[in-house]
Amino acid sequence: MNADTLETLRYPIGHFVKPEVVTELILADWIAELEALPVDLEDLVSGFTKSQLDTPYREGGWTVRQVVHHLADSHHHSYTRFKWALTENSPVIKAYDEKKWAELPDTKSAPIDLSLQHLKIVHLKLVKLLREMSKEDFNRDFIHPVGERRITLEENAGHYAWHGKHHFAHIERLAQREGWIPAL
Ligand code: NI
Structure with a gap:
């Protein structure tokens, strides 16, 4: 497998690039995408068999099950980061070891329905919060301890x-390659 193929498998939609200017339209699109994710994800995976759920999305990568649980873990963290930054001045947030988290039993082998429900509720609350934030709120920030990078809430929404x-x-x-769903 060449490097390009591995990069495409790992980053099928490319990396996140923050636009120079985040317009209200871009921000509204990001919030709509966050709103749609839990339902789209449930539609995609709810008919998968156990063996499909335990198939890695690429050689050496996480299984579908781990990816679903990772989304819940990750977006739960993100929701908390929004709340910290809205209530404290430039707080330093806590990073976590996502690779090790993905090996814990609630991620490695638990039913995906737990995280589908978790993600659904977290996103309902997150979207409610985002839709009522002002421009000033979106300019608030937190400090990520890795590289001590300052991240605005606007950037966090896009990310x-x-x-x-x-x-x-x-x-x-993966599902298209394996023929589980029709390819486009
Ligand atoms: Ni991730």
Whole structure:
């Protein structure tokens, strides 16, 4: 397998690139994408068999089950980061070891319905929050301890809209390659 293929498998929709200017339209699109993710994901995976759920999305990658649980873990963190930044001044957030988290039993082998429900509720609350945030709220920020990077809530919204689509594409492309769903 050449490097290009591995890159395409790992980043099927490319990396997140923050637009120079985030217009209200772009922000509204990101929020709509966050709103759609849990339902789209459930539609995609709810008919999968146990062995399909335990298939890695690429050689050496996470299984479909791990990807679904990772989305719940990750977006739960993101929701908390929004709340921290809205209530504290530039707080330093806590990173977590997502690779090790993905090996814990609630991620490695638990029914995906737990995380589909978790993700659905977290996104309902997150979207409610985002839809009522002002421009000033979106300019608030937190500090990520890795590289001490300052991340605005505007960027965080875009990043997690991308992150949902990124992992959705992992599962969708796998299902198309395997013939579980029709290819486009
Ligand atoms: Ni991820």
